[in-house]
Amino acid sequence: MDKYISSTSQQYFAFNIWSIESAKAVIDAASQMKCNIILQTSMKAFEQIDKKEFYAFVRSYEQKKGIKAYLHLDHCKEMDFIQEAAECGWDSVMIDASDKTLSENINITNKVVKLVRKKGILVEAEVGQICGQEDEVTSVGTGIAKMDDIEKFIKSTDIDMLAAAVGTVHGLYRGVPDIRYDMLDEIGRITDIPLVIHGGTGLTNEILLKMLIYKNVKKINISTDVKLAYKRGIEESIQMGVMEQNGFDPLKVEWFIHDEIQNMVMNKLKLLRKDSLR
Ligand code: 13P
Secondary structure, X not given: OOOOOOOOOOOEEEEEOOOHHHHHHHHHHHHHOOOOEEEEEOHHHHHHOOHHHHHHHHHHHHHHHOOOEEEEEEEEOOHHHHHHHHHOOOOEEEEOOOOOOHHHHHHHHHHHHHHHXXXXXXXXXXXXXXXXXXXXXXXXXXXXXXXXHHHHHHHHOOOOEEEEXXXXXXXXXXXXXXXXXXXXXXXXXXXXXXXXXXXXXXOOHHHXXXXXXXXXXXXEEEOHXXXXXXXXXXXXXXXXXXXXXXXXXXXXXXXXXXXXXXXXXXXXXXXXXXOOOO
16 A cells, blocks of 8 residues: 655645544545645544544545545554554554653654554654644754754654654744754755654745745644634634524534634645645
């Protein structure tokens, strides 16, 4: 079976979701844009959703909508969750042992590769700590990986995707993002392993397009923006009066939320089009 992400695959945006409804909004956007998509569950979301029901929904809805929606476990620190994701049909997992020493990170990552490789599940791993907070995972490292560490890590592991800390941050940015484009270039020279950019929220279209020029950048993660779109949907419902006691209409509230998420996702996916601003 071909890997869905490889050095020759398309470039993707990956969106963090937490429910069937949020997944539906993302798939609807991808279907509108006629493009495949990655749905990510944080450990917290993975723990809470009914995995069988969620998996069945995604597999039938992607088919109905004529696209592929790959399932990815984001920032996982627990072997049990990785095992469970593999058993439940997730397409890829991220082992995040970036808070450990480099050699511990290598050992843990190798264990994960061994555990899931036979099932054809792809493995993403992190080198250097990407700062900020992603659900329950918080990191306060330097935010920039050392090139030597990256080189050693990729030589000592057999990962399918590399999340290297290149200056992006999880959550909202304080000030202007200081992205190390030179590292995107340098990493591309030493390996053809697909590169994953975390902390996509708060990066302008210009920055995102600039990153997408690097052909080794294959996955850009967006989480906070999905939550913010959800919040806007609720705020809009209040403004439009659909939360009024007498006229309270939960379906309308859900549609406001759906549309906010769908529009945000579509705006990101437009950047993948060859005829976009690039
Ligand atoms: P943001 O919340 O900054 O979009 O980061 C998402 C992410 O990198 C998920 O792993």
